[in-house]
Amino acid sequence: MTLAIVAGDFSGAHKVFRKSVPFPEIIARTCDQPCQAKCNRETLGGVIRVADLERASVEFSTEPPQKITILPKKKSRVAIIGGGLSGLTAAFDLARKGYQVDLFEEQNQLGGRLWDFSEEQLPREILERETKLIAQVGVKIHLNERVEPTHPIWDEADAIYLGIGKSASVYSFPQSVTPTTFQTSQPKVFAGGSLLHPYSSILSVSDGCRAAISIDRFLQKVSLTASRINEGAYETRLYTNLAGLASVETILPRQIRYTKEEVQAEAKRCIQCECMECVKSCEYLKHYGGYPKKYVREIYNNMSMLVRARTSNNFINSCALCGLCGEVCPTDLNMGQPIKETREKMVETSRMPASAHDFALRDMAFSNGEKFAMAKNAPIGGRGEAMLRPYNEFVYFPGCQLSGSSPDYTEKAYSFLRDTFYDVGLMLRCCGAPADWAGRKDLFAQSQAEFRAEHEKLGKPKVILTCSSCYQVFQQYYPDVEILSFWDVYDQHGQFPKREFFAPVAIHDPCSTRYESHIQDSVRSILTRMGGEIQELELSREKTECCSFGGAMWLANKPVAEKAVQRRINESPLDYVTYCAMCRNFFAKRGKRATHIFDYIFGGTEADLALVPAVGFSQNHENRARLKEKLLRELWSETMPEQAAFESIRLTLPDDVQKQVEDRLILVEDMQKVIEHAERTGKRMFNKSTQHYLAYFKPASVTYWVEYTSQADGSFLVHKAYSHRMEIGK
């Protein structure tokens, strides 16, 4: 309403107002404004003059009278005793619902105590005109009729409402009125109005309205008490951030009444209380134009098939599940929880789009396949040999993305751990986070079973984790497995050679460390001990933001993911130091100077490490496979299993093609499979003028296309590659 007044739309304001109250002309002139006691403007220039705004909205409105709709007639008969505001309201509401309503008033006029207001405040013409509305909706009015306890209406009516203030005490039952239902000790009799509180026109309206709800339910023989929370006045849980809000003095009318300009100025002081703390801090919540309460309702409707919104699937898959909304929410509502449950439900009911998580799930399958997965106790030999026990006390679990982005650091980290604790095994595999984010309980359970079997074989060692997403997964799903953060271990046992820092650095905490302050502390301690000066980002530690890798947001919704990562990048011009391989990659890909803390611990000094390009997806796979091969060979004198045929296909990718396939999420192994299949079967197309071949192959759910040329040395030059999910043939 205040927004419409600010815009000068008084008819619009009037419409909003009369939607929430019966008799708007009377209420606008008599409301005693109990709401002012809670107005957030109180200490910022004075509470809003709500009643004056309401009055202006009805006075300046040019809106024709409201059309009142009445539901089909019902048989039940209701008697209203007392023609004051609460009785009038109950009569009005019940008559509109189709009940046969008789209203008894012992005076010769309707309105009760409204007649006590001055002519100046409530002109008689308005009072008489608006109270007559009840006749329009079919209420039979009995003036000058006092309802004695012997009146036949006590028996004839199916329900009775007493709105006669304190004089109701002539009847024996209203002494006990149930506050939520207004029902008295006699079930068909209800009571409200100034019987229950000092005279207040707005509270009388509220009583009449709520009693009418009870009477309707009573006559329909349904529960009087179900779903009646937050009816009437209640303490709001809404939090409104008043920080930075300037004080603006109350605008008083210079004459008796507000002019249009004055009332607009007063309406403008309204803060428009709303919370939106989470929406302000999340690009994803902002993108869809709503707020959690609306979203949760939409998700519910969508899942219960009431309404199917086209954007819903994409909406559910775009959340990073990072938990920032829950952290900033004054009532701790974390959207990630309903979102993740919904993803699980979508998978269970076969409604999860295939594309959203496919790339991440295949990456997980790669990590848990023979190319990368392995579990070994510490190698024999080296410094710790004498200490070796049949079972190791620890196992290092570097995680898939660190191994793929920085295989050399992974190796060095493992070496450091063996130097420190001697008997430290190694487990290469994925923790299962992509399946968890995708709602794929089946794949997660499979990954979990594999981990458990391997872990048991190693003698259930304590697991040392570098990746914070792994840490989160272990905490949630392996409560019985003892885990340590690599960063805590390094802070305690590591070495801290001084590094050259040319300027302060900002720490970006991965979102999965949100509530792991010990890890955040360790990383800061390590960096400080190496000579780094840290400047905290405004949103750090428990308020940190996701780089858009979380929840597979970056795969499900590129535009929103881009906004999310850019927002983080724009928070500071300083170099970012992080301790998650993916956060570092995501920043570096967008040209943000960023390092992984391993760069300081194990990195060289010759290059500017903040400028090292992000590792591409194919290279990431390649690095993982090579890491396993190298460690197996060097530490355990073992060799990798045999290569598949496609792996011998050698590719040459010009820079522009390299970028193209990276953007299109096409891996070298996908292209190798296409060419191997084409060359083996002869199924390919040829263009005589360009001498290019074109071929396609569908290894699983995606069909990949590669245009290529055979080279004299037996390798293949790739000109372009693309893919689709639609299938050729039915």
Added chain:
Amino acid sequence: MTQYFDPTKYEGWVCADCNVPMQLGKVDISYLGNSFPVDLLKCPNCGLVLIPEEMALGKMAEVEKALEDK
């Protein structure tokens, strides 16, 4: 779905296996249980199909998304 690419751009392609030029013809493409007849270049002999890049990244991607959100 009808035709979503310019076939003149692909005149030089032949099926390497059968050594015959690719020709326009009806091909069914499908996704999530929905099937659409499309005019595509195919080998009249063995049925090998050519899906141009612009169609894979354009119309097909669009239809995939629409069907997934349905």
